[in-house]
Amino acid sequence: MAQVLYITANPKSIESSIGHRVGQAFLQAYRETHANDDIxxxxxxxxxxxxLDGDILSAWEKIRGGIPFSEMSQEEKQKINALNQFIDRVASADKYVFVSPMWNWSIPPRLKAFIDSIVVVGKTFHYTENGPVGHLVGKKAIHIQVxxxxxxxxxxxxxxxxxxYLKQVLNIIGIENVEVLYVEGHGINREGANDIISKAMTDAEKHGKNF
Structure with missing residues (x-):
């Protein structure tokens, strides 16, 4: 049984979001063909x-300086513990599904915050003289980008x-198998938008069955 983490980055409802709808098509097909997996x-x-905030950055500085955990502030202790638990939760998955819109040619800010919270030295990767080495080896991901x-x-x-950017970050933490499904062009091709979305739904189902 595989553990799947399905990560969406859109504040809209399912009904008003193309990405959410395409992602749900992926999920439904995945569940039908991977009934024993946990999502x-x-x-x-x-x-x-x-x-990441001032307390966490301060705590990391203290750790690097050899200051014992017991001598940190209560806020630093609580936030470091919460962050470590969250990273462990995310890292325990076997497969990752990211569904996100492109905003201003990049990822939504909350997805960037999510990435910053899990791409942590000593937890999901470490540095060597030859560059970073990821700890999440053998896992896979797919990115549905709208x-x-x-x-x-x-x-x-x-x-x-x-x-x-997302692919590079995932590679750094050890996830080298990264698929992508582009859902694009519906904004500049209004007449063909329905066909573009319909094809994306079909493609998502195919990816879901084989992921």
Missing amino acids: EEINVYKENFPI SGGIYSQEPFMKMDHSHP
Whole structure:
């Protein structure tokens, strides 16, 4: 039985979000073909996960300086414990599904905060003289990226700071098998939008069955 973490990054409802609807098509197909797997859903706009702040940065500085955990402030202790527990929860998954829109050619801010909270030295990767080495080896991920324009190919491919960034970060923490499903072009092709979304739903089902 595999542990699947389904991570969405859109504050909209399922009914008003193309990404949510495509993601749900993926999930339904996945459940039908992986009935024994355990799926946990995290919407980063609803989940109150620990984020990096002054207390956590201060605690890390103290750890690097050799200051015992017992001598940290109560806030630092609580936040470090909560962050470590959250990282362990995320790292325990075998498969990751990210569903996010492209906002201003990048990822939504809450997804960036989620990434910053799990990409932590000593927890999900460590540095060597040859560069970072990830700890989440052998896992896999898929990114369902939604954009009204077309950024998976030229001439605007260089403007995509969303999927390439997410893929690079996942590679750093050891997840090298990263698939992508682009749902794009419906914003600039209004007449063909329904066909684009319909194809995306079909593609999502195929990915879900084989993921």
